Amino acid sequence: MFHWLEKNPFFFAVGVFAAIAFAGLVEIVPNFAEASRPVIGTAPYSTLELAGRQVYIKNSCNACHSQLIRPFKSETDRYGHYSLSGEYAYDRPFLWGSKRTGPDLHRVGNYRTTDWHENHMKDPAAIVPGSIMPKYTWMYTKMVDIDTAFAEQLTDAQFFAVPYNKPVPMKELDVDGKPKTKIVKMGKSIAEANAMALVEAKDIVKNMKDQDIKDAVNKRGEIPEIVALIAYLNSLK
Amino acid sequence: MENRPLEYDYTVAKMFMLTTIIFGIVGMSIGVILAFELAFPGINTILGSGLAEYTNFSRLRPLHTDSVIFGFTISGVFATWYYVGQRVLKVSMAESSLLMFLGKLQFWIYILTVAAAVVSLFLGETTSKEYAEFEWPVDIAIVVVWVLWGVNMFGLIGLRREKSLYISVWYYIATFLGIAMLYLFNNMEVPTWLATSAAGETHIGDWFHSVSMYAGTNDALVQWWYGHNAVAFGFTVPIVAMVYYFLPKESGQAIYSYKLSLLSFWGLMFVYLWAGGHHLLFSTVPDWVQTMGSIFSIVLILPSWGSAINMLLTMKGEWQQVAASPLIKFMILGSTFYMFSTLEGPIQAIKSVNAIAHFTDWIVGHVHDGVLGWVGFMIMAGLYHMAPRVFKREIYSKSLMASQFWIQTLGVVLYFTSMWIAGITQGMMWRAHDQFGNLAYSFIDTVTVLHPYYAIRGVGGLLYLIGFVMFTYNIYKTMTAGKRLDSEPASASPMGA
Numbered sequence: 001m002f003h004w005l006e007k008n009p010f011f012f013a014v015g016v017f018a019a020i021a022f023a024g025l026v027e028i029v030p031n032f033a034e035a036s037r038p039v040i041g042t043a044p045y046s047t048l049e050l051a052g053r054q055v056y057i058k059n060s061c062n063a064c065h066s067q068l069i070r071p072f073k074s075e076t077d078r079y080g081h082y083s084l085s086g087e088y089a090y091d092r093p094f095l096w097g098s099k100r101t102g103p104d105l106h107r108v109g110n111y112r113t114t115d116w117h118e119n120h121m122k123d124p125a126a127i128v129p130g131s132i133m134p135k136y137t138w139m140y141t142k143m144v145d146i147d148t149a150f151a152e153q154l155t156d157a158q159f160f161a162v163p164y165n166k167p168v169p170m171k172e173l174d175v176d177g178k179p180k181t182k183i184v185k186m187g188k189s190i191a192e193a194n195a196m197a198l199v200e201a202k203d204i205v206k207n208m209k210d211q212d213i214k215d216a217v218n219k220r221g222e223i224p225e226i227v228a229l230i231a232y233l234n235s236l237k
Numbered sequence: 238m239e240n241r242p243l244e245y246d247y248t249v250a251k252m253f254m255l256t257t258i259i260f261g262i263v264g265m266s267i268g269v270i271l272a273f274e275l276a277f278p279g280i281n282t283i284l285g286s287g288l289a290e291y292t293n294f295s296r297l298r299p300l301h302t303d304s305v306i307f308g309f310t311i312s313g314v315f316a317t318w319y320y321v322g323q324r325v326l327k328v329s330m331a332e333s334s335l336l337m338f339l340g341k342l343q344f345w346i347y348i349l350t351v352a353a354a355v356v357s358l359f360l361g362e363t364t365s366k367e368y369a370e371f372e373w374p375v376d377i378a379i380v381v382v383w384v385l386w387g388v389n390m391f392g393l394i395g396l397r398r399e400k401s402l403y404i405s406v407w408y409y410i411a412t413f414l415g416i417a418m419l420y421l422f423n424n425m426e427v428p429t430w431l432a433t434s435a436a437g438e439t440h441i442g443d444w445f446h447s448v449s450m451y452a453g454t455n456d457a458l459v460q461w462w463y464g465h466n467a468v469a470f471g472f473t474v475p476i477v478a479m480v481y482y483f484l485p486k487e488s489g490q491a492i493y494s495y496k497l498s499l500l501s502f503w504g505l506m507f508v509y510l511w512a513g514g515h516h517l518l519f520s521t522v523p524d525w526v527q528t529m530g531s532i533f534s535i536v537l538i539l540p541s542w543g544s545a546i547n548m549l550l551t552m553k554g555e556w557q558q559v560a561a562s563p564l565i566k567f568m569i570l571g572s573t574f575y576m577f578s579t580l581e582g583p584i585q586a587i588k589s590v591n592a593i594a595h596f597t598d599w600i601v602g603h604v605h606d607g608v609l610g611w612v613g614f615m616i617m618a619g620l621y622h623m624a625p626r627v628f629k630r631e632i633y634s635k636s637l638m639a640s641q642f643w644i645q646t647l648g649v650v651l652y653f654t655s656m657w658i659a660g661i662t663q664g665m666m667w668r669a670h671d672q673f674g675n676l677a678y679s680f681i682d683t684v685t686v687l688h689p690y691y692a693i694r695g696v697g698g699l700l701y702l703i704g705f706v707m708f709t710y711n712i713y714k715t716m717t718a719g720k721r722l723d724s725e726p727a728s729a730s731p732m733g734a
Contacts (some may be wrong), residue, residue, distance in 0.1 A: 006402045007408070009394045016411050016506055023510035023533075027526050028458055033684070034420055058361035060295040066425075066596055070519040073666035077676050081249060085521035088453025093365050096457055096520065097466075100596035101275070103680040130685040132282035134274070134293045148442030153449045154432035189436035 039086030041171040044153075044162050044184045045235065047193050048200035051149035052232025055225045056095070059136065064101035067236070080107040085218040090162055090213070102133055109237040114207040117230045140213060146223065150193035153186045201227045204234075245323045246331035247627045249340035253316035253621055253625070256344075258709050260308025260351070261613075265705055269299040269698045275620045276310040276691035291359055300358050305608070306368055306471060307379075308351060313616035314412060314475040315386065316342075320623050321405055321482045322390065326397035336392045343385035350378040362445060366460050368467050369423050374444045376424045387413050402496050408478030411506060415524075423463035425450035452684070454521050458514075465513035465653030468604075472612050474505070476575075477544050479619045484548055485569045487622050490559055493550035494495070497543050499700075505538030512537055515586035518595065527588070534586030541579035547570040567618035570646065574610025578603065593668070598687070599660025606653040609701055616707050625711055625726050630719030637711050645704035651697030659690035 005012045045053060048218075056062070069075050071082040083106055088094055116127070122140065124133035153210035167181035174180050187193030201223045205214050208227075216222045274280045274294045282289045290296060319340065323329055354375050357363075363370040371379065390413055394406070402410075426447035430440045451459050485492055492498060514522065514530020549572055552558065558565045581603050585594045594600060621638065625631055627659050632638065666686065669677035 003401075006407070007400050009391065009402060012402065012407070013410055013414060016407075017414050017418070018416055019503065020411070020510050022507070022512075024418075024422075024462055027511065027529065028455075028462060031523055031526065032455055034295040057363060057365040059293075060298055060361075060363065060365070062365050063295050063298040068520055070592070070595075072592065072668065073517070074676065077670075078667075078680070083521055085454045088457075088521070092451070092456065093455045094453050094456040094460070095365060098367060098516065098596070099598075099601065101684070110642065128681050130681050132275055132278045132684060134278060134288070134295070135289065137286055138290045142707075145442060148429065148446050149445065150434070151429035151432055151441035151443075152448055154434055154441070155427055155429045158432050159427050159448070160452065181450065187433055187434070190438055190441055192436075193434075209714060237252040 021142035022126065036166070037086055038089035039084050040169050040179060041070050042087050042089055043168050043170075043182050044090045044156065044164055046184055046196075046200060047146060047149050047153060047187065047229070048197040048204075048228050048231045049235045050152055050232075051144045051197065051223075052148055052225075052228035052230065053095075054152070055139065055144060055229045055231055057093075059139075062095045062097040064097070064099060065181075066100050066104045067106040069106050071105055075104070076191075079104045080110055083094040090156070092156065092160070097216050105233070105236055106164055107237055111233045112233065114191070114204055115209065116209060118208050118213075118234055121229070122225060136226075139229060140210065142205065142225045143216075144223050144225045146194045146197045147190055148191060149197070149228075152188060153193075157186065161165040197223060200231060243327060243329050244331070245320075245329045246337070247320060248337070249330065249344060250316050250319035250623065251310075251627060252341070253319060254623065256348070256351075257309060257312040257316050257616060257620065258712065259537040260304055260312055261616075261705055262702075262709065264301060264304035264309050265698070265702045267297055267304060269470075269695065269702050271297055271301055271321060272691065272695035272698045273648075276688060276695050290361075294363075296359065296361060299363055299367075300355065300467050302368060303358065303370060306467070307354070308617065310471055310475075310608075310612055312347075313619065314409075314471075315347075316424060317475075317479050317482075317619045317623070318386075318390065318409055320407065320627065321478070322393050325403040325406060325482065326393055327399040328393060328396045329487075330393070333392065334394060336389055336396075339385055339389050339392070343389065346378065346385065346528045347382045350375060350382055351379065355443070362443075364388050364424075364426065364447065365425065366449075367464050367665075369420070369460070369463060371424075371679065373424070373426055373428055373447045374445050375684055376420075376426075380544065381422065383413070383417055384487055387417070391530075403482070404476040404492070404502070405482040406483065406587045407502055408474050411502075412470050412475040412478065415466065416472065417421065419463045419466050419470065421457055426681075451694070452490060457517060458522050458526070461516035462510070462513040465516055466510055468607075469509040470573075471507075471508075472608060473541075473575075476612050476615045477501075477505075479615050480548055480568060480572060483619050483622045484551055484565075484572075486565055487568065487618075488552060488555060490555055492553050493547050493553065497547045501540045501543030501547065502608065504543065505537075508533055508537050508540060511530075518586075518588055531586050531588055531591075534583045536580060542576055543629075545572045545579070558657065563635060563642050564618055564621050566639075566642050567614045567621070570642075571614035571618065572604055574614065574649070578607035578611060581606070592663035595664075597660035598656045598663045598665070598690070602653045602656025602660060606649060606654070609649045609652060613701070613705075614645070617705075622717045623709075624720070625722060626718065628716050629722050630715055631722060633711050633714035633719045637707055641707040641711070642703045644701075644707070645701050647701075648697045648700030648704060648706050651700065655690040655693035655697065659687045659694075662690075692722060 069079045069083045120127045121136045124131040157164045164186040169179040172180045203219045205217045281293045284292050304705045429446045430444050433439050511533035514526045663683045666678045666683040671677045
């Protein structure tokens with residue numbers, strides 16, 4: 001048979017393809033419906049958070065930071081509850097990373113503050129002596145791209161049925177014992193999306209010290225990248 | 238068939254040899270910069286804080302991985318295909334003006350694609366997926382390059398005089414099919430300019446931005462099915478194709494066992510794809526996928542060692558050639574590093590080992606003993622074998638080649654030993670508890686302890702880069718000042734001249 005295959009390139013190629021495609025079919029396909037269901041308490045990203053996520057990706061933060069807490073005592077001690085599949089339901093792309101040159105960030109919103117990030121991103125070694133993380137100074141002067149984040153939200157809603165403007169269940173219960181709900185709103189137009197992001201940004205800069213950043217947001221209505229990034233990091237809980 | 242050997246046309250092979258060398262230098266130089274940035278973070282702002290965005294570790298990291306994968310390695314695969322393909326199929330590129338045109342077209346589209354990829358990564362336009370960072374316009378260009386290569390490959394196969402496909406051709410076909418399948422499925426994404434706002438606005442924001450077709454755990458599953466197997470079909474399969482051709486040609490020895498090559502080939506094809514799950518151990522993908530990934534990684538030792546043993550036994554009774562020829566040295570040490578790396582990988586895929594190794598520098602070390610010791614050595618060996626036949630000149634300096642071999646070997650050894658120590662040290666420190674059950678170290682303790690190993694790794698990488706520059710110089714001098722050859726250097730099997 002093999003001698004015959006080696007003289008018939010077409011069937012040879014078909015054979016090779018069957019051999020290599022088989023594993024993917026068995027391993028990947030059955031999982032799809034199961035894994036994409038969100039766990040209670042997981043909500044889609046707001047416009048500013050999504051813009052911050054794009055800043056995170058743009059600067060390959062995921063090259064050095066994971067977002068996957070493994071179920072070991074040492075990891076839950078350090079980072080919090082181990083990660084659950086449904087928590088990633090709105091993560092497109094996933095950002096688990098493959099290398100921890102720096103610590104995991106999956107629940108960084110639980111134990112770091114806006115103030116901490118503001119100072120840390122400017123000069124990591126000043127906050128954590130011995131840190132080898134580079135300074136991200138340009139994030140303080142470059143403005144974030146809200147339009148593209150808005151386009152991403154629209155894509156999520158229109159192609160992947162991500163529940164924007166719809167109630168999603170939260171962990172907390174109301175007086176009747178039913179889960180409270182949260183509605184993550186998305187703008188109707190580019191202008192509204194930008195206005196909504198600015199409202200979020202104003203909330204973030206309340207806890208920031210850098211006067212230039214405060215002025216950019218409060219006086220000029222511009223949003224530096226750092227503000228969006230902090231909004232995203234704070235949302236990781 | 239006539240007895241006179243065919244005149245082959247190496248125009249396209251030469252073009253890709255050039256890019257192999259250029260992208261090799263670029264990719265490896267960026268790698269060395271990255272290595273020293275981890276050891277000495279001041280280097281992140283080496284061109285001043287104004288340009289820090291473009292010299293900083295995180296922006297450069299995908300440029301390093303992608304330029305050595307899609308630049309250096311894939312160029313090497315194309316270059317060797319356009320040399321090996323003609324010779325084992327017994328057909329010259331010059332016989333078909335269409336294939337020649339498509340080959341050149343493939344080259345130029347490839348160059349444009351690389352240029353677009355470099356610019357977009359410098360600007361931070363990335364999908365974040367490892368080795369699949371490119372946004373959709375670049376993805377489409379890559380698909381075009383790949384399809385052109387496939388058309389050329391099957392076109393040449395269609396015209397062949399030698400009816401039986403030599404082992405190397407099996408592996409090249411598998412490379413083409415494997416990467417095509419993996420790349421297409423992993424890069425499924427929806428461009429954001431397709432969306433419409435409630436107010437009717439379209440084409441909002443950056444036109445090249447996209448959203449992954451898969452979310453969360455599914456995205457991870459598809460990505461590591463891709464990530465792991467891109468290594469299989471980019472760093473293993475085509476390199477095995479090269480060693481099956483170049484080692485017997487250079488040594489004049491016939492392949493040790495046809496049956497072993499059959500077992501290794503079909504075994505590798507079937508087993509490799511299952512092992513992707515070992516990148517996701519203890520993650521949120523289903524347990525059975527993790528276990529399958531782990532088990533099949535162990536099984537993978539068989540076909541991997543099958544090829545490597547086949548190579549080493551090809552030298553049976555001719556081991557003096559290893560001492561005499563630096564070119565044989567590259568190929569034999571390359572095969573040995575392949576054995577070594579394909580044992581190390583499965584060990585890291587065992588769950589209890591992975592618990593320590595994952596997320597650490599040991600993984601980085603593993604990748605590099607494979608790519609520096611196996612992929613890099615074999616591609617350079619292939620080009621060294623091709624140079625006298627393509628340029629019709631003798632290799633400029635054998636002693637330079639020998640010094641290069643030892644410098645690079647030392648570099649690889651420094652690289653992986655330091656990363657072993659770094660990885661295991663860090664993995665153990667992360668999980669250490671004191672007598673009260675509290676974590677013994679804060680995270681930063683596990684970073685500062687790595688400084689000496691990062692520095693040693695940087696030196697190892699630098700030695701390898703120096704060796705590569707020596708290689709470049711040697712090839713350049715061969716092209717321009719090597720002794721002219723009247724006839725091709727003698728070599729025997731496979732399949733005659």
